[in-house]
Amino acid sequence: MAVAFEHLQVEEALPTVVVTLNRPDKLNALSVDLMEELTAELEELGRRDDVHVIVLRGAGRAFSAGHDLQELVDRTLAEERETFKVCERLMATVQSIPQPVIASVHGIATAAGCQLVASCDLAISSSEARFATNGIRNGIFCYTPMVPVSRAIGRKRALEMVLTGNFIDAATAERWGLVNRVVAPEQLDAAVMELAGQIGSLSQLAVRTGKAAFYQQVELPQGPAYGLMTEAIASNATSEDAQEGMSAFLQKRKPIWKGR
Numbered sequence: 001m002a003v004a005f006e007h008l009q010v011e012e013a014l015p016t017v018v019v020t021l022n023r024p025d026k027l028n029a030l031s032v033d034l035m036e037e038l039t040a041e042l043e044e045l046g047r048r049d050d051v052h053v054i055v056l057r058g059a060g061r062a063f064s065a066g067h068d069l070q071e072l073v074d075r076t077l078a079e080e081r082e083t084f085k086v087c088e089r090l091m092a093t094v095q096s097i098p099q100p101v102i103a104s105v106h107g108i109a110t111a112a113g114c115q116l117v118a119s120c121d122l123a124i125s126s127s128e129a130r131f132a133t134n135g136i137r138n139g140i141f142c143y144t145p146m147v148p149v150s151r152a153i154g155r156k157r158a159l160e161m162v163l164t165g166n167f168i169d170a171a172t173a174e175r176w177g178l179v180n181r182v183v184a185p186e187q188l189d190a191a192v193m194e195l196a197g198q199i200g201s202l203s204q205l206a207v208r209t210g211k212a213a214f215y216q217q218v219e220l221p222q223g224p225a226y227g228l229m230t231e232a233i234a235s236n237a238t239s240e241d242a243q244e245g246m247s248a249f250l251q252k253r254k255p256i257w258k259g260r
Contacts (some may be wrong), residue, residue: 003041005022005037005041006033006037007021007022007023007031007033007034007037007038008020008021008022008034008037008038008041009022009059010041013193014050014051014052015050015051015052015053015200016051016052016053016054016055016193016196016197016200017045017051017053017054017055018054018055018057019038019041019042019045019054019055019056019057020057020058020059021034021038021056021057021058021059021063021064022059023059024058024059024060024061024062025060026065026068027058027060027061027062027064027065027107027108028058028059028060028062028063028064028065028113029064029065029066029067029068029069030064030066030067030068030087030090030112030113030116031068031071032068032071032083032086035086035087035089035090036086038090039086039089039090039093042054042090042093042094042097042101043093043097045097045099046093046096046097046098046099049204049259051099052099052196052199052200052204052207053099053100053101053102053196053197053199053200054097054099054100054101054102055101055102055104055192055193055196056094056101056102056103056104056116056120057103057104057105057106057192058105058106058107058113060107061107062106062107062108062109062113063103063104063105063106063107063108063109063113063116063117063129064108064109064110064112064113064116065108065110065111065113066110066111066112066113066114066115066135066145067083067087067111067112069138071083072140084144087112087115087144088144090116091115091116091119091144091147091148094116094119094120094121095119095121095215096215098207098208098211098212099207099208099211100121100122100199100207100211101120101121101122102120102121102122102123102124102192102195102196103116103117103120103122103123103124103179104123104124104188104189104192105117105123105124105125105126105129105131105170105179106125106126106128106129106185106188107126107128107129107130108129108130108131108132108167109129109130109131109132110131110132110133110134110167111132111133111134111135111142111145112144112145114131114132114133114145114149114178115133115142115144115145115147115148115149117131117178117179118145118148118149118151118152118153118178119148121211122180122195123178123179123180124179124180124181124182124183124188124191124192124195125170125173125174125179125181125182125183125188126170126182126183126184126185126188127170127171127182127183127184127185128170128185129169129170129173129182130167130168130169130170131161131167131168131169131170131173131178132161132165132166132167132168133145133146133149133158133161133162133165134165134166134167135162135165136162136163136164136165137165141162142161142162145162146158146162149161149162149178152176152177152178153176153177153178154176154177157176170182202257203241203242203245203255203257203259204257204259205236205239205241205242205257205259205260206236206239206241206242206245209232209236210236213228213229213232216228217229239260240258240260241255241257241258241259241260244256244257244258245257
């Protein structure tokens, strides 16, 4: 049975699913309702074995303009805290579900919209896109967007973005590591789906365990990271998919993945 969404469009091109933020009149501002709906849908997709890759994009003229400021005015501390907890849960879900999530970015990605791009596992941007953590210009520092953005682009660059609110163009975002690559606007959809197709054709056991392992080790010191990843790769090597893949390489044939 098809699910009716209020703020999303979901298109299945299995093994890829495209999820579109659908508040174009508000530049896909991340209202609480949208964030909760998106989190729930990502969690549901995360439980599906037939979904290998998820693409996240925005309807209309932008990827996302960040939080819906109308929901942040004249609120109590408890209400503000709850809004940002909902956002925190969304960003964590993007990285905790087993499938890679690819951001397809056009127009603007600002504040929490930029945070969402930085939280995605991969990102491809249109050459006309622009990025900013510009809350400072409205008197609200981008504390939470700063978390994934600083991890993606480094301290000095992140501090420049959050302290000035200045926009950076797509080429700069690519050079700084906020997005993987930049393509012409008319090539964006094809480039994203090509990347999704490439990942979706690989061993899903390796992809899913590999994504989890990446986030498990990335913030650890080198020694503990090696300890965890040595066990992870040894376990992976004994899986049916790894044995099939290595045998196929040695036998000069295409592997047949079983997902285990």
